[in-house]
Amino acid sequence: MISNELVIKSIDYIMQHLDEEISIEDVANYCHLSKYYFSRIFKAETGESIYAFIKRLKMEQSAFRLKVEKDKLITDIGYDYGYSPSNYSSVFKKHNNISPAEFRKGKYTECVPNPFCEDKVARFQSFEEYDKQVIIQELDDFVVICERHIGNYIELGKNWLDFIEKYKDQLKEDTLLIERSYADPSVTRIDQCLYDICMTVDKDCSFHNVTTIRGGKFAIYRFDGLVQDIFTTFQGLFNVWLANSGYKMDERYGLDIYHSINWKNMCVVMDLCIPII
Structure with missing residues (x-):
């Protein structure tokens, strides 16, 4: 878990300005710290330098x-x-060992390798x-307690139980x-996936890690099945549905809203929510 509030604040700033030239000085100044001190605490929390983190996210x-934007x-x-x-x-x-043109041409519309099960392939449904x-559906804003993590999604179960x-x-x-x-x-x-785990709370909650998740228009798919199959469903929604739906994903990020969790069998009922315009 990323526990330093300034590092969390800096990551939010970086993600909001990925379409700009962001320097280490810009991020450090935003957090009112010297770039040398801030660089040290950022790497200690995330395992990456600010420069490497920004380039990777871009x-x-x-x-x-x-x-997903096949016509652009x-x-x-x-x-x-x-x-x-x-x-x-x-x-x-240099980053992906493949050119952008080759990457786009090679993106699958029927299946994709599953990084969590190397011997399996995630096969998609039709559009x-x-x-x-x-x-x-239009969703309201959510006021939540929030914790941020960088790591493997496989760790989500333990992180949720602790949370x-x-x-x-x-x-x-x-x-x-x-x-x-x-x-x-x-x-x-x-092992570098960035995600938040959150719980809705009252607006007057006094915890230091309370934030608001923006609502708005979402494409919502009700998933009912094994946790291990969520990756396949999400990839199908992005590679097949979103790419051919006529909608575009906006600057917000995707949400998973849980309705029930069977911890014994690792089955969930959840809404997979894609922010769209």
């Missing part, structure tokens, strides 16, 4: 958009993250099958458990 976000020019996606065409191709290839299960135990006094009948995901594990190294 490459991962752009790779995700190459998958590669050069335009590179420009969105501050890269000229030749520079973007060079940096992307029509996903589309009949997706509803478009629920820590905040059990805040649980009510209408409490929602929510994950906010910032990483696509088909693009991001699985």
